[in-house]
Amino acid sequence: MREWILKVEGLTKIYPAPAQNGRICPECLKSTANKCVSCGSTIAVASASFTLYQREILGVMGESGSGKSILVRSLYFDIIPTFGEAYLNRERKNIFQLNSQEKRRLKNFNMGIAYQNPHLGLNFDISAGGNVAEKLLVANWRSHSNIRKRLIDLFEKTELPLNRMDDFPSTLSGGMQQRIQIAKALANNPEILFLDEPTSGLDLSVQARLLDLIKEIQQELKISMILVSHDLGVLRLLADRILVMKEGRIIESGLTDQILEDPQCHYTQLLVNSML
Amino acid sequence: MKDIILEVRNLSKNFNLHLLGDKAVVAFQNVSFTLKRGEFLGIAGKSGSGKSSLIKCIYRTYLTTYGEIIYYPDNGNPIDLASCPDEEIIDLRRRKIGYVSQFFGAIPRVSCEDIVTQALIQQGVNKDEARNSAQNMLSRLLIPKKLFDAYPSTFSGGEKQRVNIAQALVKETELLLIDEPTASLDKPAGDIVLEEIFRLKKRGTSVIGIFHDDKELRGFADKILVMEGEKGARIYENDK
Ligand SMILES: Nc1ncnc2c1ncn2[C@@H]1O[C@H](COP(=O)(O)OP(=O)(O)OP(=O)(O)O)[C@@H](O)[C@H]1O
Ligand SMILES: [Mg+2]
Numbered sequence: 128m129r130e131w132i133l134k135v136e137g138l139t140k141i142y143p144a145p146a147q148n149g150r151i152c153p154e155c156l157k158s159t160a161n162k163c164v165s166c167g168s169t170i171a172v173a174s175a176s177f178t179l180y181q182r183e184i185l186g187v188m189g190e191s192g193s194g195k196s197i198l199v200r201s202l203y204f205d206i207i208p209t210f211g212e213a214y215l216n217r218e219r220k221n222i223f224q225l226n227s228q229e230k231r232r233l234k235n236f237n238m239g240i241a242y243q244n245p246h247l248g249l250n251f252d253i254s255a256g257g258n259v260a261e262k263l264l265v266a267n268w269r270s271h272s273n274i275r276k277r278l279i280d281l282f283e284k285t286e287l288p289l290n291r292m293d294d295f296p297s298t299l300s301g302g303m304q305q306r307i308q309i310a311k312a313l314a315n316n317p318e319i320l321f322l323d324e325p326t327s328g329l330d331l332s333v334q335a336r337l338l339d340l341i342k343e344i345q346q347e348l349k350i351s352m353i354l355v356s357h358d359l360g361v362l363r364l365l366a367d368r369i370l371v372m373k374e375g376r377i378i379e380s381g382l383t384d385q386i387l388e389d390p391q392c393h394y395t396q397l398l399v400n401s402m403l
Numbered sequence: 404m405k406d407i408i409l410e411v412r413n414l415s416k417n418f419n420l421h422l423l424g425d426k427a428v429v430a431f432q433n434v435s436f437t438l439k440r441g442e443f444l445g446i447a448g449k450s451g452s453g454k455s456s457l458i459k460c461i462y463r464t465y466l467t468t469y470g471e472i473i474y475y476p477d478n479g480n481p482i483d484l485a486s487c488p489d490e491e492i493i494d495l496r497r498r499k500i501g502y503v504s505q506f507f508g509a510i511p512r513v514s515c516e517d518i519v520t521q522a523l524i525q526q527g528v529n530k531d532e533a534r535n536s537a538q539n540m541l542s543r544l545l546i547p548k549k550l551f552d553a554y555p556s557t558f559s560g561g562e563k564q565r566v567n568i569a570q571a572l573v574k575e576t577e578l579l580l581i582d583e584p585t586a587s588l589d590k591p592a593g594d595i596v597l598e599e600i601f602r603l604k605k606r607g608t609s610v611i612g613i614f615h616d617d618k619e620l621r622g623f624a625d626k627i628l629v630m631e632g633e634k635g636a637r638i639y640e641n642d643k
């Protein structure tokens with residue numbers, strides 16, 4: 128069987144209610160909804176455990192507010208989880224306990240991310256090419272001509288027109304902005320790519336080409352991906368397996384065709400039925 | 404190597420339809436049979452008797468409610484397809500178990516040649532060889548060359564089904580599950596599909612197939628399993 132690349136155990140993120148002065152209460156952990164009945168804290172992700180295997184696309188579906196983004200952004204160290212462990216590549220150390228320098232190294236070399244909102248992923252004050260080059264610079268690329276070559280390579284891989292390299296992100300279409308995020312994410316050959324609603328807000332034909340691109344990247348570069356989407360059509364096309372989230376919890380998981388054809392939970396049956 | 408490839412024990416599948424007030428639907432109940440290596444098991448039964456559901460349980464498109472599906476790979480330990488991890492199923496689907504579904508959900512914007520090629524690449528075949536075999540298989544199933552780079556979503560029902568069949572048959576898996584492969588095909592195309600299935604069987608593939616045409620079924624099945632929904636299933640040898 129294939130080896131795993133990322134193992135997540137008990138990942139929990141709770142946002143304490145204002146009156147709680149940054150603390151959670153004992154009832155928070157017993158809560159079954161995404162608001163603690165006792166103190167009103169928001170339980171964004173509750174004890175999520177799952178494994179990402181090599182070269183697979185793991186889909187995460189669920190309605191907005193179900194904790195999908197918090198989950199991946201915790202794994203990219205954007206958000207500090209309240210509890211939980213995550214292990215990378217069979218290493219024994221919980222990555223949430225690494226120091227900030229070690230975390231930065233993982234972000235630079237092992238992981239890439241494309242955010243739902245391009246403003247989170249791109250610096251709008253520098254050019255498209257500059258955004259991607261930044262990621263190369265932190266990985267100690269120094270030679271100007273090598274950087275240029277790599278940029279061309281990444282632009283071609285993500286089907287970005289080379290003549291837009293010096294343009295600012297704000298002058299590019301939504302689809303191109305997503306491609307730049309992906310080019311940037313791929314810059315240092317990561318093992319894991321996080322894609323948070325990569326196609327939402329794009330019109331259908333742009334969406335379709337982006338999905339093709341993701342599939343091609345996965346097949347060619349053999350990267351493992353976590354793909355967050357509330358769009359079952361997107362997941363059907365790309366995901367090998369799906370995790371279904373509701374109110375911060377993973378309520379079921381399975382092979383993509385199984386989740387779509389034989390969903391077990393009430394909520395998943397509702398989602399699948401409303402798609403058909 | 405064990406001479407049995409699959410052992411299905413007391414298998415049942417129920418659906419719990421939460422949206423209909425937790426209505427329970429029994430697809431089939433208490434089905435047992437064994438399949439020898441290289442054997443052809445035909446599945447018969449009325450519409451709604453659970454034939455497709457049985458095949459989908461073996462392929463994990465449906466979760467099994469009760470029972471075991473013990474698969475004996477040509478190398479390695481037996482695996483219960485009803486309860487093993489999803490990852491193991493993904494692996495088996497790539498290399499060992501092929502499936503032709505009753506209805507083909509075409510993937511948008513992937514050409515039919517690519518669909519078939521992809522099936523082989525996932526098995527570890529190199530690109531050129533995969534493309535070559537894919538083209539051969541499509542040609543054998545009478546898909547005209549000019550359609551190779553077209554998208555099956557624009558194909559006729561029969562053409563779609565032949566692409567669906569091609570991507571399963573091209574892999575030469577150990578076990579092949581087929582659900583009414585010839586239903587939407589005319590006689591010449593149907594005959595060719597049957598020939599291809601037979602070619603695989605000769606090479607050692609074990610087959611479980613649903614055929615709505617009784618004559619077809621009796622013509623080549625080694626054993627026939629008659630599904631009767633809630634009442635279980637009967638199996639008998641087919642003396643051809
Ligand atoms: N995904 C599903 N969800 C709910 N019920 C289902 C599902 N799939 C099948 N069933 C039910 O299970 C029973 C068996 O269906 P199945 O499709 O296995 O029959 P079949 O023998 O293949 O019929 P046919 O000859 O018409 O193809 C039917 O009552 C059907 O409505
Ligand atoms: Mg059927």
Ligand SMILES: [Zn+2]
Pocket residue numbers: 151152153154155156163164165166167168
């Ligand atoms: Zn609380």
